[in-house]
Amino acid sequence: MMPFLIAELATLDNLVPLYVYCVGSHEQKQLLRPNGYPAHQLFLCRSGKGIFQISGTREMEMSPGTMLILPANVPHEYFPAPGEDVWELGFVAFNGTSAPTFVDHLGSQIPTQLNETLFHELWHKLESLWHLLSLNGENSYWEASRRMYDMLLHILESQTSPELKQRVHAAGQPNIALQEAIKLIHDHYNERLLLANLARTVGYSIQHFNRLFISSYGVTPQQYIQQIRMRRSIQLLQDHPGISIEKVAQQMGMETSYFIRIFKRTYGQTPKQFIKK
Template sequence: MMPFLFAEFAMLDNKLPLYVYCVGSHEQKHLLRPNGYPAHQLFLSRRGKGIFRIQGSRDMVMTPGTMLILPAGVHHEYFPDQSEEAWELGFVAFSGSIASSILEHLGNHNPTLLKNNQFQEYWNKLESLWQLINLNSESGYWEASRKMYDFLLSVIEGQSDQEINQRIKPIGHSNAALQEAIKLIHDHYNERLHLSNLARAVGYSVQHFHRLFVSIYGMSPMLYIQQIRMRRSIQLFEENPSITVEKVAQQLGMETSYFIRIFKRTYGKTPKQFIKYE
């Protein structure tokens, strides 16, 4: 368990655009908040089962391995289910000038079932935040801000991957030619991939290939390639913190200036700003 910690130091002078408001985990009891909470919250259910009751919505059940994101100021209450096992709930609340804009990218505010390894990754990040806040030092709170940004970015990336996977395997739309196109993209994303070449490789006209790809995957082939490259760029930065922006662009088969522009459009920061937050 991680006893509740309130991050008072982080709010001094409004220095941080994103900061941890509080963090912890415990055996959750009944809690009613008719005026909501002053910060956005992210919950992780580790053991047992609980109920979230949010004004204007049906009751939502949180089981082990689920996550819930709750905006600030929303009337809600939550309480353990009547089962014998205690409900262990982890939580982190966050705020700051950029918190609301990040929240817009966090998607549907309903319990989300996570994969085992994904849940453990998020729980480890929660524990890391708790340790930093527990230091009660200015340097600890600056680092917690960086970790909080990383945490939220991981959640956004995880949701994006789930959406793309659903599009890649749409029900009733098995198409061998498009599956071959996807394989070509993943094998050659760092090369110059022209729409005409992809269409020709799978035996379609450019117009028909583009129309079919969009109808099944929900995005254009070029946007799909762009997303693959952006996710790969994050991996390259994380695998080798000393790698240069120019080297990453080169490995993705992109001009440096174009890579920087697309990276900022995708993640809201330039590559150098992202590295600094990491």
């Protein structure tokens, strides 16, 4: 659980067009807001079920793996569904001059079922925001804005990309197979993932799978895995000050010397140099 955390930096809202107002997660109880909330809200349901009653709409259920975006100042009420002992709800509120534009593009007031990979990624970004604000307070002002923007842009991209990929893969099947491969990579990026095993799992020969993957994502499967590991390592270094390089390498499933070499090749500096900056 991430205890409710109000961003002290919200008072600096005139500096950036998008900022974090509050963030957290908890076992949600009944909450009535007849005047709405002063910031736009993004909810993620991790477990249990709950009911949202938004002004002018019927009751809507949020179940595990769903997301809801609620504009500012819209009267609403939400509470655990009947018979539910625990309803775990994650949330982040955001505001700024560009916030309404994001809300308009993303759609709002209707729970959206997310695929498992996307939900896991968004929950990770939510935790990252909470840890950033919890540890750094006002010093995290600019970085929190960047991460909030990244989170919203990630959702927008996920809503758009399936349609674009469908045009490229008219038959549909390659797209499904590659999506399964991507899910496997995100779930097991810190393990020893062999190209042969990935290809076999999604039903392709090594050569055909490699060719399809490069055609769709512009990199080989191994390069994609490496990118995921590097992004996750950056997140670990940022979220856990004082963590050792050896520990980060271990959590990425890499030998320390190899991890340092790949990190430097990717970011132009060693992990220690990154930490110092």
